[in-house]
Amino acid sequence: MSTFWSIWVTVIVLGTVFGCAWLLFATRKSQTTEVETDRTMGHSFDGIEEYDNPLPKWWFYLFVATCIFALGYLALYPGLGNYKGLLGWTSANQWEKEVAAADEQYGPIYAQYGQTPVPELAKDEDALKIGQRLFANNCSVCHGSAARGQVGFPNLTDGDWLWGGTPEAILQTLHNGRMGNMPAKGVMPNMTNEQVDQVVNYVLSFSGREIDAAAATAGQAVFAQACVACHGPEGKGMTALGAPNLTDNVWLYGSNYEWIRETVLHGRQNEMPAQGGRLSDDQIQILAAYVYSLSN
Ligand code: HEC
Numbered sequence: 001m002s003t004f005w006s007i008w009v010t011v012i013v014l015g016t017v018f019g020c021a022w023l024l025f026a027t028r029k030s031q032t033t034e035v036e037t038d039r040t041m042g043h044s045f046d047g048i049e050e051y052d053n054p055l056p057k058w059w060f061y062l063f064v065a066t067c068i069f070a071l072g073y074l075a076l077y078p079g080l081g082n083y084k085g086l087l088g089w090t091s092a093n094q095w096e097k098e099v100a101a102a103d104e105q106y107g108p109i110y111a112q113y114g115q116t117p118v119p120e121l122a123k124d125e126d127a128l129k130i131g132q133r134l135f136a137n138n139c140s141v142c143h144g145s146a147a148r149g150q151v152g153f154p155n156l157t158d159g160d161w162l163w164g165g166t167p168e169a170i171l172q173t174l175h176n177g178r179m180g181n182m183p184a185k186g187v188m189p190n191m192t193n194e195q196v197d198q199v200v201n202y203v204l205s206f207s208g209r210e211i212d213a214a215a216a217t218a219g220q221a222v223f224a225q226a227c228v229a230c231h232g233p234e235g236k237g238m239t240a241l242g243a244p245n246l247t248d249n250v251w252l253y254g255s256n257y258e259w260i261r262e263t264v265l266h267g268r269q270n271e272m273p274a275q276g277g278r279l280s281d282d283q284i285q286i287l288a289a290y291v292y293s294l295s296n
């Protein structure tokens, strides 16, 4: 904050506190001489009149105490422009202290879980409870609070995997992240619109959808040329490349003609962000067990 704004803030804050105090004393009626009377202010609104009595003592002193508290608070904590306060408190060091305290409290628990193999950890109720909380904080924005995913974000509960559902594959996904890359028109950049239509019909036929049978038959050759490298000869996918199984009627994007055509025409780029470095190895172990438990 520049000096000007620092002074600006300080003047307004102190001005408000002292202004309130001044108002309080300036309008105060003598507490010693005046006792409560029936005298009114002399005005009446819709027949309602106002007594002219001093403020109740408790109210008056409470207000004085508030002003003193405010000044004390402003001396101890940062509130006046660039002034740092006598305690040297900042939100950053409070947060650091809380993290350190949490590490001290949970570190040993996490470390113990971190040594346990994923399938075993996935049977531990307490570990799963921690996993669920970690998931809610770190993963649910993308995968949903029940881990069921949404368009472009895979469902983690259905036992169908882009990158594999073994403990090793899940750990790898979490530690290093994943980049799903479907190139436009597969490996056939000169694909004509007619061939796009054919291959889309062929893909639809895998899951028994109503299709243009002639186009689907012609699409088989296009698929063999442009798609098998990643999706495999039978369209069952390849976890090494994150290429989805196209025959199981589980879809990362939509399942109808338009969505699939869109995927083939323009490709898809999709990223699962790496968690290594963001979360500790022990936390990742617990999360992997939680994810594993959702479909096992
Ligand atoms: C910014 C969004 C985002 C966040 C946050 C996120 N993910 Fe993901 N995740 C994705 C996307 C997108 C994919 C799919 C990548 C692809 O298409 O290949 C994915 C894929 C995965 C997969 C692989 C699924 C499969 O079928 O192989 C797992 C497991 C996973 N995420 C778990 C997690 C966990 C656990 C967390 C929390 C630590 C998390 N994700 C946080 C976006 C996210």
Ligand code: HEC
Residues within 6 Å of the ligand: 162, 179, 180, 181, 182, 183, 185, 186, 187, 199, 200, 203, 223, 226, 227, 228, 229, 230, 231, 241, 242, 243, 244, 246, 250, 251, 252, 253, 254, 260, 263, 264, 268, 269, 270
């Ligand atoms: C270089 C590898 C590669 C090639 C070649 C390839 N794909 Fe893909 N495909 C992928 C990957 C990876 C994804 C997942 C993208 C993501 O994670 O968002 C994908 C996703 C898809 C999807 C979306 C599936 C869903 O669940 O929503 C369809 C449909 C698809 N591909 C069809 C095709 C067709 C048809 C061809 C041939 C024209 C083809 N792909 C060629 C790698 C490939």
